[in-house]
Amino acid sequence: MSTTLFKVVKSHAAPNTGSRATDWRDNALCRSDQYDADTWFPKGTDAASMDAEQEAVRICRRCPAMAPCRDWAIETRQDHGVWGGLTAQDRADLRRHGRIPKKRTPIQAFASIQDAYGALTRKDGRHVIWIGGNEVRIGSVRMSPNQVAWRARRKTPPVGRVFPDCQTDGCVRHLNDQAMRQERDVQKRETAACGTRSGYQKHRRNGETACDPCRRANADADRNLRKTGTTTTERSAA
Incomplete structure (x- = not known):
């Protein structure tokens, strides 16, 4: 092994230390x-x-x-x-x-959605956890884990974007698309309780005269909005 003090490009051994301090x-x-x-x-x-x-x-x-x-x-x-x-x-x-660019992980490719879902998920109790990368290629189409899981489980394409509907990290079993979110919004409006601002708005949508608790809740919310810029109090005291 060479003992040259880095004079030759291909010398990678430590030098003779007899004439210098330890380093x-x-x-x-x-x-x-x-x-x-x-x-x-x-x-x-x-x-x-x-x-x-x-x-x-x-x-x-x-x-x-x-x-x-x-x-x-x-x-x-x-x-x-x-x-x-x-x-x-x-x-x-x-x-x-000024930095070393991160090396991109090659996108994994699969022949079908079911192949990708089977290879890149694992069951964890009530959840299904995605263990692959942030994107896969199905044929020539790139898809996110949520898109793959939605199509694999429901056999139909989602409406709009797919989002997780679960607090468990990486879970792709509990998902929602735009249609589900809109349906929930409708249900929320339809079941709005009296004595809240939402209840007051429900009366208005239905062409009804708002009840006293709803009118008070709406007035309280308006006052709070003018004072603080937000309607944080939904329900007023009876």
Whole structure:
């Protein structure tokens, strides 16, 4: 293993320390005889080379000298090899953008909605939890987890956007679409209780004379709206 003090591009071993003070290089894993210098310089862009590069990154991330090694490689513009847990492309991205762009996870593709739903969900009591990514491809169409689950369970397309109807994180069993939301709004209006602003509005929609409790509740809500900008009190004292 070479002991050159980073003069040759492909030297990745720690230097001879006899003529300098101890520093981060003394603790570097790449000094170990366990690794060959070529470990940090995978050749090619084929799958095997990419796997080798990621293995070098994993070794670097266990190294106690990772941070200073990384900083040194960036400052000295090392254009080849893995240093401090960063590949040459990572360092180029840092110089160009000031950060390493997140690597996008490939969108999983399935032949059918049922295939995607079966592969990317798991049952959890009364819930069905989505365990896939934020998007899947069914044929040439991209779909969200909620769209996949809705169509898989109901066999029909939703009306408008699909939203979760459950407090459980990732649940795609309890969903609602625009038609369901509109139906609930109608039911809510129809069952509005007397003695509330909603009850007063129900009387008006039905062409009825509002009862006293509803008139008082509506007046209280109007006063509150003028004072605070919101109608927080629905029900007035009898």
